[in-house]
Amino acid sequence: MPHPGEGLHLADVSKRFGATRALVDAHLDVGPGEVHTLLGENGSGKSTLVKIIGGVHRPDDGTFTLDGSPVSLQSPRHGTRHGIAVVFQEVLTAASQSVLQNIWLGSDGVFRRTRSAAVQRRIAAETLRRLVDGIDLDAPAGQLSLSDRQAICIARALVREPRVLVLDESTAALDVRTRDRLFEELRRRAADGVSILFISHRMDEVQEISDRATVLRSGRTVSTMAREDITVERLVADMTGVSGEFDSRDRERAFGDVALTARGVRLSAEAAALDFTLRAGELVGVAGLEGHGQDAFLKRLAGITTGEGVVTSASTPEIDVKLDNGAELGIAYLPRERRGESLFEPMSIVENFALPTMAQDRRGVLLDRSRMTSRFDEVVKTMSIRLGAPSDPISSLSGGSQQKVMLARWLATAPNVLLLNDPTRGVDIMTKREIYMTLEKLCAEGMSVVMLSSEVDELIELVDRVLVFRDNEVFAEIPRRRLSTEAVVAAYFGQQIGEAA
Structure with a gap:
């Protein structure tokens, strides 16, 4: 158990925005050398607490101490000077600037001595290499995958050698391989005495990486527990105030007529052509390591991209699905990145x-x-x-x-066909459950759903079969009766587990 005078310590912290009480007497301790997970539903106060730690907001009441000394941060740059680095869920890179420039973005004045260009390049390369391989430091960041861009954001925090590192849903955009390497890096940093605050809605991540966990609900700290006490059941109960888990439907269910077909679709010049049939009432999952074709496949089904092969809906089998006719053919597509691809932030909720x-x-x-x-x-x-x-x-x-x-x-x-690109990325467990129940209801009513998910547990819970992509081809098609964490993750890395489909 860390001593309150060491590491990061917040006590009786409150924050109000107008009539909204975002935090009410909240407390949090993250000791040196500790990976401490912060959990709570969306709206529980996590983001406000993180912004106070990062210097974006100032608390109305309460104390904030760092290594035993009280601090009053006036800005994020002030937080950086105190050795605090925050990585947010939203992937914040400058698309036209190089990877190297992005890693050192905002670091002017952070270090006491200006580092030479050669030293900056060496540090950036060494730091990024711990997370991901094969990234050209001179390439524009905008050309990279979402996972690689998030790795750049994490590297940007790591090169600052922080004494407090905050990862606010930063793993939501990472593929499995990069996430695992990040966890290795977090353990290494913790061994060097860094205080790490980790925020995630993914229960498998929480159980794997946490030394302790704190739960917020309605702006209040409701519990802090040691690693051996962390269970999904307790976390859900503390976050929601209710117990119980999402009840999965019967694994075997009959489907209706063909709703959508893909014939001879090729996702890259080197990849084999693939065929795909989707039936009414079916929920198909697509998965794989970042950049292996699952995103391209979903966009091809939606008509956002074109290429070799034909995609048709059952209602009009003679018409290839294209960007300008998807809605007319009964196909709807929900993009992956809310801020960049879905939301119109100047507009109201109802207008959106x-x-x-x-x-x-x-x-x-x-x-x-x-x-x-x-x-x-x-x-x-x-x-x-x-x-x-x-x-x-x-x-x-x-x-x-x-x-x-x-x-x-x-x-x-x-729509007759709903295409979802990682729809629960970065949302809390109760919202996930509500989305799951909505999808269950839609499929029961005959809608067909294809869902890309970066969460293996979600795929196992929900879908009727999973297509695992590797090198722009379907490496494995896993039916529901064989779905397991081991089978899906093994397929990510080119291994087959279990009997043939």
Whole structure:
């Protein structure tokens, strides 16, 4: 158990935003050499606490000490000077700048002595190499995969040699191999005395990496537990105030007619062509290490990209799915990155929901906002979206509620086929459950779903079969009866486990 005078210590911390009490007498201790996980539902106060630690916000009440000395951070740069580095869930890279420039971005004035270009290059290469192989330091960051860009953000924090490292959902964008190497690096840094605060909604990660864990609920600290006491059941109960887990449906279920087919689709010039058939009521998972073709496959099904082969829906088998006709053919696609690909942040919550279906709200040439709001009110009830007013900006919502709005946006188009690109990335466990139940209901009603997921446990819980991609080809198709963590992860790395499909 760390001594409160060492490492990071927050006591009786409160923070209010208008009428909203984001934190109420919260406390947190992260000792030197400790990996301490912070958990809670979206809206529990985690992000506010992290922003106080990083110098973005200042607490209204409470104490904040670092290695026994009180601190009052005025800005993120002030936090950096105190040896605090924060990596956020959102992948923050400058697309046009090189990998090297991105790693040292914002470091001017951080180090007492200016490092030479050669030294900066050597440190950047050594740090990045611990996380991922084969990245050219001179390549523009925008050309890299999402996982590699997040590795750059983590390397940016690590080159500063922080004494407090905060990872706020930073693993959500990482592939399995990079995540595992990051965990090795975190253990190495902890052994050197660094205090590490780790935030994740992935229970397998929490159980693997944590020395201790603290749970927030409604802005209050409800528990802190040692590694040996960390169980999924206790974490869920503490986060939600209720016990029990998501009840998975029966593993065997009959499907309807063919809803979508892909024939002769080639994801790269060197890859073999693949065929795929999706049936009504089926939920198919797609997975693989980052950059191995699963994302490209989903976008090809959605018509976002084109190439060799044909993708057709059952309603119009003579028409190839393209970017401009997917909605007409009954296909909806939910992108992976909310901020960059889905959200229109200057617009309201209800406007973000209604964008693709706004024609339903027109009376002649005029827009009937009351009809739009009425449609959205039904969605709020059905999907349990927590919000203030529909007219509030979309940025006022938690990540989980934003994702529900994005899902509702495309469900409002009444698709036959729903394509989801990592839909639960970065959302809390209760929101995940609610999304799972929504997908179960949709499939029971006959909708077909293809879902890319970076969480193996999620695939095992939900889907009827998993396509594991490797080198832009389907390496393994694993039916539900053989789904296991071992089978999926082995396929990531080119190994088959168990009987043939």
